[in-house]
Amino acid sequence: MILGALYAIHAKDLLSSVIACGIVGYSLVICFLLLKAPDLAIVQIVVDTITLIIMVAVVLDSSREESYSKLDTHGYISAVTGILMIVILLYFFAISIQSLDVLGKSTLRxxxxxxxxxxxxxxxxxxxxxxxxxxxxxxxxxxxxxxxxxxxxxxxxxxxxxxx
Amino acid sequence: MIAYIMCFILFLVGLYGVITRRNLVKIAVSMSIMEISTFLFFALVGYIDGGVAPIVDPADPVKTYVDPLPQALVLTAIVIGLATTSMLMAIIIRLYRKYGTFDIREIKNLKG
Incomplete structure (x- = not known):
């Protein structure tokens, strides 16, 4: 799923990007089935198909290539900001993950x-x-x-x- | 534990896409990736080892079920995700017809 997501973001052609997004959605269906949630799997299949159709229609209706150009000149500030944001997010993730139960041992509250x-x-x-x-x-x-x-x-x- | 971390990485990938890409369709794709990671997280929270899918079988009442509450919430969230995605794509195609490009920098420069 993560590979599909990375490809979806970095693909040059918009159509392949959209289809990679569809791959992520369908692998979510498999995850739902493994997690014993058949209702969610059914709904996700339908919704993902509709989303894919809409996105493909939009992409085919317009230009497909993504134009690349140089990044902005003040790249350092952006990089520092990005790293800072990731650190902050990781901190909150580490806090919140301790309050959760271990996977598979959760209690029914x-x-x-x-x-x-x-x-x-x-x-x-x-x-x-x-x-x-x-x-x-x-x-x-x-x-x-x-x-x-x-x-x-x-x-x-x-x-x-x-x-x- | 490792599953939560993978889910978080998927969310970060989506966030990275929303921040760095300049193409409107790519931004929409990244947002739907973030949505997908959230759905996966809720399904992970509700999972119980050895549980079965929450469908009551009157012949065999001694099972442990997977938590049905997060599943119900995700069921609502999936449909709303479809609504927001279609709305987003409608706005994007409208912008494309007006400006002839998907690039947000050019749209910003054009000042329509």
């Missing part, structure tokens, strides 16, 4: 309530579906609102005649 008798409460055998549509129904409603807003935004942006 909140989810015990969701698991116990969820099949009777929600009538759904799939616990993820039960959580999404029953215990956290308002979240799902907000998600639907976000989707509708995004569709309206895309339609507004892509109108043929824009106002001046």
């Amino acid at each position: 909140m989810a015990n309530y969701y698991i116990e008798g969820a099949a009777q409460k929600t009538g759904s055998a799939n616990l993820v579906t039960g959580v999404v549509f029953d215990f956290r129904g308002y979240d799902t409603m907000g998600e639907a609102v976000v989707l509708v807003t995004a569709v309206l935004g895309v339609l507004t942006i892509l109108r043929l005649k824009g106002k001046k």
Whole structure:
């Protein structure tokens, strides 16, 4: 995945960059299957395919080559800033990783309530579906609102005649 | 532990792409890579050794399930990621039709 991501950023052709991004997405599907999350894998396959189609359509509609030119002259300041940011991020990562459980040994804190008798409460055998549509129904409603807003935004942006 | 570190490296790669690339499509790709690393992190947090996928089987009630709460959150986040990505691509294609380039420096210089 990391190799795919690096290639996606450094590829010269935009089309191969987009396709490398698709590779990263599909390897995420495999990771989800290994982590015992089949619902997520299904949704990720669909979403990743749609994203890939949209990106390929945009890239094919326009120029594909990326023009390279020289970096800015004040490269030192950028490099120092970048290293500083990486150090700060690593510091917070080291702090937060200690508060997490070891991988595979995590405890169910909140989810015990969701698991116990969820099949009777929600009538759904799939616990993820039960959580999404029953215990956290308002979240799902907000998600639907976000989707509708995004569709309206895309339609507004892509109108043929824009106002001046 | 090593999986968390790989996930963090993936996030850093995305961040590096967002900061250093000049091409708008590359920036969108990097942002979706950052999103993907976040999804992977949530799925890692919820994983339990020896757990099975959270689907209740009434015939066999003694299993340990993988935590369903992060999975539900990621399910929401994936769909919202699709919405933001399509919005981003719409804005990018609009900018391309107006300026004829993907390079953010040229767009900045043109002052439309």
